[in-house]
Amino acid sequence: MGSFACEIVEEKDDEVRLPKHSGRYGKSVMGSSSKDLERKQREYHGSLEYDIDKLFQSISVKPSTRLMSSSFHNHETSASAGPSRTTSPSKRIASIKKPGTPQSPRFVGLSDSVSLKQALRDRCISKASEMAAQKRLSKSAAASPRVSEADRIKSLYNQVSNESTSGRSGLVPVDKGKGSLVEIPLLPVNNKPSSSKSVSQRFEEHSNPISEPSQAGTSLGSQGVGNQTREIKLLHKSNKSGSCLSSGSGDYEIELDENVALPSTDAFVEDDVMEIDKHVTSLPSHSSKKVNGTELDKNILSSALDAEQKGKLDDAPSSGTEKSKTVRKVTRMIPRPKQPKKKILLKKKLKIGVVSATYPTKDDEEHVPSLDSSAHQLLCQRCHCSLKSTSIDNHPPSYTTSHNPEICTDSLSSASNNVGKEARQLSDENSSGSCNVSQSSEAEIVIMKQDVSSSNNSGISAMVEKETGNPTSSEKFEFSLSSKDSLGDYSRSTSMSEESNLSRFSCGNKPHMSMDVRWEAIKHVKVQYGSLGLRHFNLLKKLGCGDIGTVYLAELIGTNCLFAIKVMDNEFLARRKKSPRAQAEREILKMLDHPFLPTLYAQFTSDNLSCLVMEYCPGGDLHVLRQKQLGRCFPEPAARFYVAEILLALEYLHMLGIIYRDLKPENILVREDGHIMLTDFDLSLRCAVNPTLLRSNSPPGKDPARISGPYNTSNCIQPFCIIEPSCQVSCFSPRLSSNQQQGRKPKRGDHLSKTQQHLNRSLPQLVAEPTEARSNSFVGTHEYLAPEIIKGEGHGAAVDWWTFGVLLYELLYGKTPFKGYNNDETLANVVLQNLKFPDSPLVSFQAKDLIRGLLVKEPENRLGSEKGSVEIKRHPFFEGLNWALIRCAIPPELPDFYEYGGGPEGAADLPGGSNNRYLECKAIGDHLEFELF
Ligand SMILES: Nc1ncnc2c1ncn2[C@@H]1O[C@H](COP(=O)(O)OP(=O)(O)OP(=O)(O)O)[C@@H](O)[C@H]1O
Secondary structure, three states: OOOOHHHHHHOOOOOOOOOOOOOOOOOOOOOOOHHHHHHHHHHHHOOHHHHHHHHHHHOOOOOOOOOOOOOHHHHHHHHOOOHHHOOHHHHHHHHHOOOOOOOOOOOOOOOOOOOHHHHHHHHHHHHHHHHHHHHHHHHHHHOOOOOOHHHHHHHHHHHHHHHHHHOOOOOEEEEHHHOOEEEEEOOOHHHOOOOOOOHHHHHHHHHOOOOOHHHHHHHHHHHHOOOOEEEEOOOHHHHOOOHHHHHHHHHHHHHHHHHOOOOOOOHHHHHHHHHHHHHHHHHHHOOOOOOOHHHHHHHHHHHHHHHHHHHHHHOOOOHHHHHHHHHHHHHHHOOOOOOHHHHHHHHHHHHHOOOHHHOOOOOOOOOHHHHHHHHHHHHHHHOHHHHHHHOOOOOOOOOOOOOOHHHHHHHHHHHHHHHHHHHHHHHHHHHHOOHHHHHHHHHHHHHHHHHHHHOOOOOHHHHHHHHHHOOOOOEOOOOOOOOOOEEEEEOOOOOOOHHHHHHHOOOOOOHHHOOOHHHHHHHHHHHHHOOOOHHHEEEEEEEEEOOOOEEEEEEEOOOOOEEEEEEEEHHHHHHOOOHHHHHHHHHHHHHOOOOOOOOEEEEEEEOOEEEEEEEOOOOOEHHHHHHOOHHHOOOHHHHHHHHHHHHHHHHHHHHOOEEOOOOOHHHEEEOOOOOEEEOOOOOOEEOOOOOEEEOOOOOOOOOOOEEEOOHHHOOOOOOOOOOOHHHHHHHOOOOOOHHHHHHOOOOHHHHOOHHHHHHHHHOOEEEOOOOOOOEOOEEEEHHHOOHHHHHOOOEOOHHHHHHHHHHHHHHHHOOOOOOOOOHHHHHHHHHHOOOOOOOOOOOOHHHHHHHHHHOOOOHHHOOOOOOOHHHHHOOHHHOOOOHHHHHHOOOOOOOOOOHHHOOOOOHHHOOOOOOOOOOOOOEEOOEEOOOOO
């Protein structure tokens, strides 16, 4: 820009200004055609150069006493003196009146006789004033160092508007009707003030945010040379592509929106600016609604988080890569450096984003790598819980500071499931008698306790502690007609928040079933349809009816995956006051992760029907299987196999603080692989459990001293520490004194051989038996009810060991031990009758001895009442059994297979025969019509 700008503006586009000769004081113009030449000559005659030439020629220099006034009028008057002077000057005057262009303080009237010196001086003054005006203009753009980016943009816009109005800037309206497209010439960068970037540069940067900032500058420079023009549409549609673009331009545009005072004199430019403004404000939220900086920042953050989550969803293992990709996007979103306003915006981000502590505040371009790492840190911080849960070796899990409930829920549930997994491992591995296993098991149990209790959510521990705090609940006494029907008339003393457990124990992360394709199938449907409902299943057959619901075999539509869906009518449950039972079952199922316990794949409510999607067991139940046996009873090895697996399942449940209370063959299902699955938890009781480690290095001849205690008095605050022998005492304070041990009555299990006892003593013993739990509910099945339940004295975990004894008896003898002619007699027998063994079939002494130990009427003397499964597993009946590998053992028999993967009843049970593959319950949306009960 120079003092000639105004003159150039007046020229037509096709005019070419060429120096005729390089005179000292002026230039000549030369047209390209004769017409032009003529015109230019005419103009030359009225030009300063002409005057000077004339002056030189005449030499008749008259000193002018009359200085041409700056008054326009005077010029006009003087101009009228000669025709040759009337056109050109007036043209100039007209051009100088152009808005924003300063007028010369004085005009040199060429018709007057003036001295050469005066004429030149006036001319210089005129030029100088023009230059000063231009400088003022550009100063307002470059301005002070504190000027905002928006101010600079505004100034540039003013310049552009001036130039565009004059029609020479190159900012040419292309088609205003289409939305004010403008062509902006990409001028060489060095033609522009160094303090601020050109408009074209800025818009180029906005329109091409994917380029790295430095690249953008380079390309601009190269493209700009040669006055190449490039169409940049300043419309929001031009920038629609890519969230990073929208976010990237956000900061600038917010400032523009807030600060730009649009020139009111130029409607064209105003339109453009407004369009830019619209574009800007619409970008972050993808709506035309304006957003403030805070919202924008939120949007930016959420975009980043969304992207990160997506990455996480897509492929968990590659999340690191995804994160870094996202970080790069975030980097691009960050506006360019050295803009004070931007800093303010970034500060806003700091405030808004819980996780934005590492956002850069300056020099983003220069610190792209560090920004990446910062942002990576940001993301890591965002995934705090996940990371914690995966790096638990060194840090205790902390689940309280999360900004993303969804992620933290996942993490939490993952951690909780890890606990479940560890407990399961403990359950399985501890039984192997390995010292190391026991030690690590102890640690894992501690985790469970601390993990659960440390959560703000009402965890298991908190919940069960509530329950144990009030163990006696109001009860009703009600019997059902069948001796094998479960009695579940009880009311719970406490009700748990469903949400708490929902979030804690997601059914989507069961380590022992993590490779199961059914997870993927369910997940796929959820992703595809947003949610899972009954409409996504074909109900193939009714598997059975229980007290609170009906179980169907169901196929997930479009997959070959079979599930057992327990459907419960919420209204029905509420009417019968059985909702707490359904809730208890649901909550327990969510907690479970064990090979001998059901896997809950999903749960949903459809049309007032609560549905639990579980693993399908095609082998039927042990009751049915026993009926099929010769003599309707299992051979002892088979019985031993089944009860051993049941024992592990019960052990796991007790470790989780779940007293099962409804053990019977009907609730033991046979899996496809012949192993068992304990089902039906609606009568289970949740309670507190104190994990206890028994010292392994007790002196021979003495009972292992118990060194146990509440987890919260433990000195060991590191839940994932590997418990070394020296650490054992510090982690668990003594619970029972040796005097208490010595003072107790002898139990049935005490008759174990010296070798066995010595062996047992040499191993550390983990006891995770809920010995303190008490309930007065009358629950269970008549033939399986423990005496303490019938007597209403209150009961605890020992009821499970009673039912365990009854189960073993039934499997071996084909009938329960105290069965009477009716339920009342059965109950009386349970309380009063001594245990008797039939002569046939022949059963081993060890089996009978175990049964005797379990069916002790006083719960405190019952085998298992003190140390739980540990005592029972040591019984000679299980001698030689590898507890850790039982899940890999070959089961006594594999289930027969029918249609749908097998089943006890087969396809013949389907209504309408095998042609009618589906049940009568056609799903119309989520509405099902079928008999539930
Ligand atoms: N996962 C499963 N796989 C195969 N069959 C199942 C499954 N779950 C339940 N069943 C069948 O459905 C029947 C009904 O089960 P449900 O648990 O509702 O009732 P229940 O055991 O009779 O108990 P309750 O009345 O105590 O609730 C069971 O007897 C069993 O045969």
